[in-house]
Amino acid sequence: MSDLNSKQRIYLNKIQNEPEFWKLNKLRLSILFSIGILNGFSVVYADDTQKLSNTQKIKLTQSSVKQDPVIQLDPVVVTARRREEKAQDVPTPISILSPKTLETQRISRVEELQQALPSINVALQNPRQSSIAIRGLGNNLASDGLEASAGVYLDNVYLGRPGMAVFDMLDIAQLELLRGPQGTLFGKNTTAGLLNISSKAPTFYSDNTLEISAGERNYFQTKGSFSHALSNTVAGRLSFYKTIQDGFIYNVYNGDKLNNTDRQGLRGQLLWQPDDSISVRWIADYNKQDDSQGTPLIYSKGPIFNHPIYGANYNRYTDNTRQAGVSFEDDNIYSKKTASDASKRMFVEQGGSSVEANWTLDNGNKLTSISAYRIWNFTPTNSDNTVADATRNIGVAVRDKQYSQEFRLSSEKNANFDWVTGLYYFQQNIKNHAYTYYGADADTVMLYHNSALREDISNHATHILNDRSSHTYGYADTKSYAAFGQGTWHVTPKLDLTAGARLTYEDKAARIVRLAPIGGVEISTLPLVQQNSVRAQLGAYDSAKLKISDTGYAGILTASYQLQPESLLYAIYSHGEKSGGFNLAVGSAPSAGAESLKVKPERADNYEIGLKQNLFDNRLQLNSNLFWVNVTDYQTTGTQLLDNGTYTTILGNAGKVQSRGIEIDATAQPIKGLTLNFNGSLNDTRYQSYKNAPVSAFASIVTAANSQDLTGQRVYGVPKWSANFNFRYDLADYQGWQPYVSGSYAWRDWSYGNLDNSKESIIKSYGLINASFGGRHQIADHAVDVSLWIKNLTDKTYVTNVEGFMLGSYNAYLGQPRTIGASLKLQF
Incomplete structure (x- = not known):
């Protein structure tokens, strides 16, 4: 023993x-x-x-x-096909992060996953403006009326908004990244892939942890989890976290440090197991964030050129803001400084509850029911990021709630044929409120470049935007119904054939209403040219009720062959679809019509071949695959510059997109205690047809062009190459302590940062180094773990996301600078 x-x-x-x-x-x-x-x-x-x-x-x-002790890798169990199987036996590309890996690399947030997983890109400005892309598909920021191409599941519950995953990952049992369309067995159709997050379940024995961490910029985090039996048939688990840290962007206007962190969350669970055949698990969680995360810095001020009227070396951003009294020029990503006279905050409140019941029938089949309800509320406070009184507050507040119900029946493990079938219902109700509160300098900052208004603005004789506010309200309701099934025929002990299908019907409705502007000088008293300008930019608009009904299909065909006992060769064809959606912003609808707010369904056909190998007596696990994905009517979002100097959200179909590449995921244990992992991808994702793409700020300002042809160009937000390496070495015990050391390096190629593929928006390549060392000491039934760690060892200044801002400029959002800290963890 x-x-x-x-x-x-x-x-x-x-x-x-x-x-x-x-x-x-x-x-x-x-x-x-x-x-x-x-x-x-x-x-x-x-x-x-x-x-x-x-x-x-x-x-x-x-x-x-x-x-x-035998030096070999432990097998990993996954539920990618809705039954427990060894990951190496599942013929699909899947990467897995265990709790130990997450802890070793100090990965606690979704946006950090791209430092550990292949072919994934996480863009985050704030929880609303976030996206997860897999194999280059899914870069859809700030689209309240559109679902993601890459799905996220938390404890088998689909999260209808990417922002629902923006919280500290707490008490995780396992995290799985599945690449390629996964619509057959998972609740909502996902054309790019999915992220499956599973939390630890209650236990019938004591499983308690408490961890405290502290570091630079007043970083402090405490988190804990407590689990035990409450009776012979009921167990409970309670988990919590609180994370705070000062910001690293200095506001020279008032001395504030922006981009700070203040997050907290709580999860409670109960597990009822009256016998071996029945289990019911209830989960409830709540998360809150109230800080200035998502503070941007100027990345580019737009084109500098010889203007035919305003002369040489003209820049619209600089010219307009200087006219309003802005002189601060040190607002860039390397100085990490800004000058803003208005506050920057965001508030997120989210949570939900789910009940999962599993019943093993007398014949060995398993019946599963998953009922869930979730809410997600987001309220931002933003400004023009200058000392000018141009925009006092701008943002989009969102209120979202969703319900889902899944019934699933799966067969007992069978030597000849395994199957899973089920029904799924999903309902989402989302409301948003877009608001802009203009200040006394709004006309100067936003319209000074307009030659017809320039002289009047100089003389303070315009009242178009000044001291007005604009409010737009939208909603989108979704009802989704699906039936699905998948079966695997074990043709021979070595050959398996799998086929699956899902039929989905969805009803969607939406409406967008912009109210007449509030405040400012009475519009009827203004000169006619100013009256027309106010109405064109802020006038009342009602789209009336918009409707979409779609029937979608998903399917998969897989053949896998056991070349050797430890080598699995597989080939996949899969088809995925996601329904159309709405642009819950006015955009160009007043001129182009309400139908321009609709987006067609997205369809993906995926082909791939892969090989999973366990080599050298299971000391090396090597998985590799080639993939080729053709997407029709790819749904994408971006921004386009308007005449008033601001940007509007562009939501549309990018014609055809092709994603192809290679993925490698290798884990080795060459000697006792040392685990190495390398994963990487070549991801060539390009527009095969995109002839009416949004134009760059340079072309828009300099040539007055309003569209461009991006056919053959790379899809934005997708680095062609990415690679991650990490290791952990658990040394031999020394006087009751087991010391360990770990390190990681993550490298990402350059990519375009905005849908217009402008050179000014390019995100440069970068590499990040993390390291830690510590020791673990066992004391009877308890354990103490003490560690020192450093993230971003070289203090690399790197950009995670870029967006079009005002007057042709681009904003950038930075990753965290170097942080050194220490952690103390108790297990009892």
Whole structure:
């Protein structure tokens, strides 16, 4: 029993030495021994905790003979096909992060996943303006009326907004990245892939952790998790976190430090297991964020050129803002300084509840029901990021709620044929409120470049935008119904054929209403040219009710062949669709019509071939695959410059897009205690047809062009090459302590930062280095882990996202600078 930890030995001694214990704990014992006692405790689930689990993902073993440790990688169990299987036996490209990996690399937020996973790109300005792209597909920022191409699931519940995943990842059991269309078995059709996040379930034994971390810029984080049996049939788990840190962008106007962090969250769970055949898991969570995350800096002020009227070296941004009294010139990404006379805040409140029930029938089939409800509320406070009184507050507040219900029936593991089938319902109700509060300098900053108004603006004789406010209200309601099924035929012991399909019907409705402008000088008293300008830019508009009904299809055909016992070759064809949507912004609708706010469905055909290998007596796991994805009517969002100097959201279909490339994911354990991982991708994603793309600020300002042809160009937000390397080395025990050291390097190629593919928006390539070292000490049933860590070792200034701002300029959002800190973790 040398492989047992102290808690497991105490538990087993009670079973062996106390007969009354058998009577009081029949449920625990039935679970314990039904898994099987073979050869000491052997974990087969990638939890990295080496603890006993009531979910039957470990095997109890018993042996009086101590064996030498075997140097090999542990198998990992996933549910990519809605049943528990070893990841290496699943014929699909999938990358997995365990709790130990997340902890070692100090990955706690979704936007950090691109430093650990291949073919994923996370763009984050703020929780609303966020997106997850897989294989270059899914860069859809700030689109309230459009679903993501890459789906996110939390404990088997689809998250209808990418921003619902913007929180600290708490008490995670496993994180899986599935690449390619996944619509057959997962609740909503996803044409690019999905991120599947699973939290740790309640346990019928003590599983408690408490961790405190502190670091530079007053970084402080505390998080904990407490789990135990509440009765013979009920277990509970409670988890929490609180994270704060000062910002690193200095506002020279008032001395504030912007881009600070203030997040907190709580999750409670109950698990009811009256017997081995039934389990019901209830989860409720709440997360809140109230800080200045998402503070931008000027990345480019737009084109400098010889203007036919205003002369040489003309720049619209500089010329207009200087006219309003702005003289600060040190606002760039390297100075990390800005000058703003208005506040920058955002508030996010989200949470939900789900109940998952699993019932194993007498014939071995398994019936699953998942019921869920979630809310997501977002309220921002933004400005023009200058000391001019141009825009006092601008933003889009969102209120979102969703309901979902899934019923699933899966067969018992069968030597000939396995199958899964089910029904799915999803309802989402989203409302947004776009608002702009203009100040006394609004005409100067936004319209001074207009030659017809320039002289009057200089003489303070215009009242077009000054001291007015504009409010637009929109909603989008979705009802989605689906039936799905998938089966695997084990043709021979080595050959499997899989086929699956999903039929989805969706009804969507939306409406966008812009109210007449409020405040300012009475419009009817203005000169006619100013009256027309006010109405053109801020006039009332009502789209009336818009409707979309779509029937979508998803399917998959897979063939896999076991070349050798540890080598799996597979080929996949999959088809995915997601329904159309709406642009919940007025945009060009007053002139182009309300139908221009609609977006057609997106369809993807994916072809790939892959090889999964376990080599050198399972010391090396090497997975590689080639993929080719053709997308029709790719849904994409961006921004386009308007005459008033501001940008509007552009939502449309980019014709055809092609994504093709290579992915590699390798994990090795060459010696005891040392684990190495390398993953990388070549991702060539291009527009095959996009003839009416938004034009760059340079072309718009200099040539007055309003569209361009991006056919053959790279899709924005997609680095062609990316690579991640990380290691962890657990050294031999030293005086009761087990020291360890870890490190990682993540590199990303350059990419375009905005839909217009302008050179001014290019995000340069960068590499990040993280490192940590520490030690773990076991004290009876308790453990202490102390570590020192550093993130962004070289203090690299790097850009994570770019957006078109005002007057032809571009804003950039920066990743975190170097942070050094320490953590103390207790397990008891």
